Amino acid sequence: MPDSQQQVAPGQGISSTAEARCQAWYEAYGRAVYSYVRFHLPSADMAEDVTADTFLKAFRAADRFDESRGHPRTWIFRIAQNTLRDHLRRSRLRRHLPIGSMRDLATDAPSPEERLLWEEQVARLLDGVAMLGPRDREVISLRYGSGLDTAEVAQVLGVREPAVRTRLWRALDRLRAILVEPEQ
Amino acid sequence: MTQLPEHLRDLDRALGAVRFEPRASLGAELLGRFQRGDRADGSGRPGRSWLMGIAAGIALGLACLWLLAPRRGGTVTVDRCCQDLDGGGSDDDGLLVVTERGSRVRSLIVYEDRDGSRSFSPGDIIRFRREGKMVLAGPLEVGARTIELCCLDYDGGGSSDDALVIVGRPPDRISLAAIYERYAAPGEPVQLR
Numbered sequence: 491m492p493d494s495q496q497q498v499a500p501g502q503g504i505s506s507t508a509e510a511r512c513q514a515w516y517e518a519y520g521r522a523v524y525s526y527v528r529f530h531l532p533s534a535d536m537a538e539d540v541t542a543d544t545f546l547k548a549f550r551a552a553d554r555f556d557e558s559r560g561h562p563r564t565w566i567f568r569i570a571q572n573t574l575r576d577h578l579r580r581s582r583l584r585r586h587l588p589i590g591s592m593r594d595l596a597t598d599a600p601s602p603e604e605r606l607l608w609e610e611q612v613a614r615l616l617d618g619v620a621m622l623g624p625r626d627r628e629v630i631s632l633r634y635g636s637g638l639d640t641a642e643v644a645q646v647l648g649v650r651e652p653a654v655r656t657r658l659w660r661a662l663d664r665l666r667a668i669l670v671e672p673e674q
Numbered sequence: 675m676t677q678l679p680e681h682l683r684d685l686d687r688a689l690g691a692v693r694f695e696p697r698a699s700l701g702a703e704l705l706g707r708f709q710r711g712d713r714a715d716g717s718g719r720p721g722r723s724w725l726m727g728i729a730a731g732i733a734l735g736l737a738c739l740w741l742l743a744p745r746r747g748g749t750v751t752v753d754r755c756c757q758d759l760d761g762g763g764s765d766d767d768g769l770l771v772v773t774e775r776g777s778r779v780r781s782l783i784v785y786e787d788r789d790g791s792r793s794f795s796p797g798d799i800i801r802f803r804r805e806g807k808m809v810l811a812g813p814l815e816v817g818a819r820t821i822e823l824c825c826l827d828y829d830g831g832g833s834s835d836d837a838l839v840i841v842g843r844p845p846d847r848i849s850l851a852a853i854y855e856r857y858a859a860p861g862e863p864v865q866l867r
């Protein structure tokens with residue numbers, strides 16, 4: 491049995507190896523998954539719930555994950571995609587919910603005023619993203635929310651990298667049209 | 675053709691600068707939940723109705739056993755922070771609910787997160803507190819207004835289907851706070867808890 495398949499038995503005493511592995515997964519991908527999810531959801535609380543569900547599912551299934559068959563990042567992002575889909579279906583969120591509080595937005599803005607301006611800009615961008623179709627929204631959230639490069643996005647989506655680039659550019663074109671429209 | 679077209683570069687830069695940060699304690703909290711054997715909230719997936727039926731049967735059996743079994747604690751504590759719950763205009767309030775998992779509310783506290791810990795801690799100001807039954811903390815004041823938030827798992831039942839209703843006068847007076855199941859059957863009265 492490879493090291494990666496050590497017993498992970500929730501509630502029955504978890505091996506320190508399994509615990510360390512889960513911790514390493516969260517440290518490596520926690521922020522990226524959260525930010526990806528947050529591109530789809532209007533509040534930090536909702537994003538936290540979906541991120542928590544994603545990692546609890548990953549932790550519980552850790553013994554079934556075979557690293558020789560794929561990268562853990564790809565696997566975890568697929569769990570995140572499914573968890574997010576389930577969440578959106580259950581909560582019946584409206585598409586154009588206004589972006590709520592941005593307390594979880596990371597920023598280097600030196601003053602409160604600049605932070606506010608940045609929050610408004612991000613809210614506008616994400617309002618635009620929310621108006622896109624699901625395929626466009628997904629590729630933009632994976633690329634910019636999670637910060638994956640196009641090769642990594644291709645792995646998560648199970649398509650070739652040139653296809654991701656094409657899909658991304660088209661999505662950006664449509665987003666740009668949405669963002670420019672109200673100003674005209 | 676690997677270069678991003680010129681007209682999309684500003685948008686690429688703007689989106690590339692957007693980063694959201696999860697709460698710093700989330701990772702440790704998740705490991706703790708995993709060690710305790712907590713399940714993910716939304717583990718059910720539609721489809722395969724026969725499997726769902728078997729699962730539902732097992733769940734029903736377990737629920738019956740649970741209902742018939744003598745009570746030994748079985749409470750769950752949910753701490754949600756931070757939102758504007760008192761109408762003060764700042765997202766600095768939290769809700770702490772102790773329930774018998776997914777059912778009766780034992781204790782409900784609305785607090786102001788004074789120390790910025792994003793959870794209920796000794797230095798926080800309690801804006802409203804009740805134990806067990808619903809109470810009105812004094813008469814409703816002129817200018818009172820109702821805040822309703824939906825939908826999160828406020829009762830620890832495992833689904834994000836609970837709503838929170840707060841009646842109070844901004845910026846910091848709260849007369850009543852309760853949670854309820856948001857998706858009650860049509861025509862069925864809503865049970866405030």
